[in-house]
Amino acid sequence: MSNPIEGPGASGGAEDPTEAALTAVEHQISVLWRRGRSVSHQLSRQVHPDMEPAAYGLLSVIRRQGPIRLTELASSIGVGKPSVSRQIAFLESLGLVSKEADPLDGRAQSIRLTPRGEEKMHQVQDARREVFRERLAEWPPEELQTLATYMAKLNAIYERDGFPKDETA
Amino acid sequence: MSNPIEGPGASGGAEDPTEAALTAVEHQISVLWRRGRSVSHQLSRQVHPDMEPAAYGLLSVIRRQGPIRLTELASSIGVGKPSVSRQIAFLESLGLVSKEADPLDGRAQSIRLTPRGEEKMHQVQDARREVFRERLAEWPPEELQTLATYMAKLNAIYERDGFPKDETA
DNA sequence: CTAGAATTGTTGCCATGAGCAACCCAATCG
DNA sequence: CGATTGGGTTGCTCATGGCAACAATTCTAG
Numbered sequence: 001m002s003n004p005i006e007g008p009g010a011s012g013g014a015e016d017p018t019e020a021a022l023t024a025v026e027h028q029i030s031v032l033w034r035r036g037r038s039v040s041h042q043l044s045r046q047v048h049p050d051m052e053p054a055a056y057g058l059l060s061v062i063r064r065q066g067p068i069r070l071t072e073l074a075s076s077i078g079v080g081k082p083s084v085s086r087q088i089a090f091l092e093s094l095g096l097v098s099k100e101a102d103p104l105d106g107r108a109q110s111i112r113l114t115p116r117g118e119e120k121m122h123q124v125q126d127a128r129r130e131v132f133r134e135r136l137a138e139w140p141p142e143e144l145q146t147l148a149t150y151m152a153k154l155n156a157i158y159e160r161d162g163f164p165k166d167e168t169a
Numbered sequence: 170m171s172n173p174i175e176g177p178g179a180s181g182g183a184e185d186p187t188e189a190a191l192t193a194v195e196h197q198i199s200v201l202w203r204r205g206r207s208v209s210h211q212l213s214r215q216v217h218p219d220m221e222p223a224a225y226g227l228l229s230v231i232r233r234q235g236p237i238r239l240t241e242l243a244s245s246i247g248v249g250k251p252s253v254s255r256q257i258a259f260l261e262s263l264g265l266v267s268k269e270a271d272p273l274d275g276r277a278q279s280i281r282l283t284p285r286g287e288e289k290m291h292q293v294q295d296a297r298r299e300v301f302r303e304r305l306a307e308w309p310p311e312e313l314q315t316l317a318t319y320m321a322k323l324n325a326i327y328e329r330d331g332f333p334k335d336e337t338a
Numbered sequence: 339c340t341a342g343a344a345t346t347g348t349t350g351c352c353a354t355g356a357g358c359a360a361c362c363c364a365a366t367c368g
Numbered sequence: 369c370g371a372t373t374g375g376g377t378t379g380c381t382c383a384t385g386g387c388a389a390c391a392a393t394t395c396t397a398g
Binding site: 339340341342343344345346347348350351352353354357358359360361363364365366368 | 369371376377379383388391392395
């Protein structure tokens with residue numbers, strides 16, 4: 001229990017403000033992270049009853065970036081090719097995406113949303129945004145903007161390597 | 170941070186600063202979320218081989234809140250009892266936590282860190298904090314504090330129900 | 339032109355982790 | 369007492385992601 005440098009929960013007491021702020025940020029990150037995880041299920045289920053959270057993420061990226069190759073998709077969400085391959089196969093079986101051979105490269109394939117996929121995503125994302133907006137509506141836009149800016153900064157810092165998330169709820 | 174996806178009721182949403190800020194926040198949440206997930210393994214493994222990500226989270230809560238019952242622990246991190254039960258069993262086998270019968274309630278058990286668990290956590294959290302601090306060191310404390318505050322507000326809003334996370338990278 | 343990289347995507351196998359349901363055991367209520 | 373509730377555990381299953389091995393194709397020497 002000797003505590004030269006205090007841990008997050010170990011009320012350090014009179015620490016410097018940076019230390020305290022760090023602790024607070026860490027804590028909020030973990031709460032946010034955990035909450036998001038526990039809810040992603042329900043969100044993806046709206047697109048399709050059988051759809052899992054991971055697949056939703058893919059659809060979202062595809063929708064945003066347009067036709068994309070599998071490898072690119074994988075790297076863009078930081079996940080291995082095998083996972084993406086399987087997810088895409090699944091989504092294809094649901095008729096939400098389609099794979100087209102790239103005429104320039106016989107190996108590659110272009111993945112895109114089907115009209116049905118587009119429609120589904122449109123519905124779901126709209127609904128989600130509706131709730132989101134509804135709840136955050138009372139926030140002053142400046143604050144929201146500040147939040148976004150700081151989060152971007154936070155994200156930028158951890159661009160490639162480890163994220164020292166606390167995991168604590 | 171312009172997002173081509175507009176909300177249904179967002180008549181002229183592109184010009185609405187709130188709308189823009191919302192979009193930005195959403196996006197940052199998803200980036201943060203994804204980043205944290207993709208890295209949590211490597212991080213906890215890196216600090217200690219036999220400490221799994223999930224277990225680390227539990228230890229962290231226990232350390233913060235002191236002796237706690239399993240059910241309470243489970244609900245505090247938003248996960249089912251079975252998962253926690255197994256994790257705790259694992260941690261016990263590592264000698265990091267101990268289960269004691271609650272004298273007041275024979276069914277319940279009080280879970281606490283063993284001295285060794287405390288020591289481990291101390292090491293691990295120190296290491297994590299080191300990295301964290303290192304990278305955020307240049308951030309003005311006020312900004313960090315603001316970030317923490319806003320994130321707390323954000324988290325509070327979605328206390329119980331769906332979190333409209335976008336999942337997009 | 340052809341043999342050997344390199345790359346795209348798929349599949350096999352495995353590990354982690356979470357949920358559901360069924361189950362014990364203690365406590366409490368009638 | 370017996371019945372019901374509540375805390376924890378275990379069995380089963382599934383989702384997900386990683387690594388490795390593979391197939392098919394393109395690129396790069398020589």
